Amino acid sequence: MNSNTVENSSTKNIAFIGAGNMANSLIRGLLNNGYDANNIWASNTNVTLLDHLKKLKIHTSTDNRLVANAADVLVLAVKPQILKEVATEMADLIREKKPLIISLAVGINLKTIHNYLQDASISIIRCMPNTPALLGSGTTGLFPNRHCSSIQKDAAEALFRSVGIVVWCKQEEEIDIVAALSGSGPAYFFLLIEALQNAGTELGLSKETASLLSQKTALGAARMAIESEGKESIEQLRQNVTSRGGTTQAALNVLEQANFRELIKKAMLAAKQRAEALAEEFENQ
Ligand SMILES: NC(=O)C1=CN([C@@H]2O[C@H](COP(=O)(O)OP(=O)(O)OC[C@H]3O[C@@H](n4cnc5c(N)ncnc54)[C@H](O)[C@@H]3O)[C@@H](O)[C@H]2O)C=CC1
Numbered sequence: 001m002n003s004n005t006v007e008n009s010s011t012k013n014i015a016f017i018g019a020g021n022m023a024n025s026l027i028r029g030l031l032n033n034g035y036d037a038n039n040i041w042a043s044n045t046n047v048t049l050l051d052h053l054k055k056l057k058i059h060t061s062t063d064n065r066l067v068a069n070a071a072d073v074l075v076l077a078v079k080p081q082i083l084k085e086v087a088t089e090m091a092d093l094i095r096e097k098k099p100l101i102i103s104l105a106v107g108i109n110l111k112t113i114h115n116y117l118q119d120a121s122i123s124i125i126r127c128m129p130n131t132p133a134l135l136g137s138g139t140t141g142l143f144p145n146r147h148c149s150s151i152q153k154d155a156a157e158a159l160f161r162s163v164g165i166v167v168w169c170k171q172e173e174e175i176d177i178v179a180a181l182s183g184s185g186p187a188y189f190f191l192l193i194e195a196l197q198n199a200g201t202e203l204g205l206s207k208e209t210a211s212l213l214s215q216k217t218a219l220g221a222a223r224m225a226i227e228s229e230g231k232e233s234i235e236q237l238r239q240n241v242t243s244r245g246g247t248t249q250a251a252l253n254v255l256e257q258a259n260f261r262e263l264i265k266k267a268m269l270a271a272k273q274r275a276e277a278l279a280e281e282f283e284n285q
């Protein structure tokens with residue numbers, strides 16, 4: 001694998017508990033980057049999902065403990081509500097073998113995972129990816145506990161780099177902000193695309209045309225934002241579209257008067273507060 005250290009002998013075998021959307025994109029990302037299928041394991045209660053993964057020549061099983069037993073890096077990729085059950089089921093094995101634990105679960109903090117495993121000395125990295133990882137265009141925020149070695153941190157970074165970009169959080173609380181921004185973020189953009197599409201259709205375009213124009217406009221704007229980095233600010237890009245007294249200004253006036261920016265901030269705050277509420281709920285469970 002070109003992103004080097006993930007194949008260090010102490011982090012070679014990567015096992016996924018729960019083989020849904022996120023695990024699938026990570027497994028495909030690893031394979032696309034030349035990672036050896038023989039070092040990847042996945043378990044799921046759903047056999048049909050495992051059958052798809054079998055075709056990729058990785059090891060699959062419905063037995064979480066069997067898969068966990070092979071792991072140097074153990075990715076917990078089940079929904080937060082199931083994490084306690086899954087972690088408890090494997091806790092003795094994890095205490096014995098001490099793999100690096102990678103948790104994708106939103107709203108479950110390090111303290112709670114330590115409680116599930118009944119061991120405060122296990123290396124754990126909390127990760128907040130997003131679904132564009134499926135296309136290799138993901139973003140992931142990572143936060144390690146103090147037991148993680150640099151080899152383990154490099155392995156986690158290489159894993160998520162195989163499906164996009166990675167940022168390290170300085171404090172655990174930042175993971176909730178990453179969840180509110182980029183974890184949930186694709187849904188905000190999908191909503192905007194949906195709204196543009198529907199409005200375009202209602203104003204008289206065909207559904208196909210409105211759909212094509214809204215998708216390509218989102219892609220074009222995102223590419224311009226990325227490719228202008230360091231040359232032109234986002235504000236400048238916006239101003240370049242906005243002729244004085246023109247159509248864009250008329251539209252933006254409506255959005256600004258409706259407090260669009262404040263609305264986005266309120267939405268993100270709601271997501272962050274939900275993560276915090278979940279954390280409290282799981283901590284007291
Ligand atoms: N979908 C998203 O946009 C994001 C998800 N996450 C986190 O990633 C984690 C996984 O999410 P997804 O992949 O979207 O969920 P998913 O529902 O697609 O995958 C979870 C899989 O776990 C399996 N499963 C259920 N019980 C199990 C058990 N006892 N043992 C083994 N497997 C079991 C299910 O069959 C399912 O295929 C969640 O904790 C979520 O919070 C984090 C960031 C973004």
Ligand SMILES: O=C(O)[C@@H]1CCC=N1
Nearest residue numbers: 106130179183184185
């Ligand atoms: O909505 C959720 O709970 C998950 C975490 C971030 C994106 N999806």
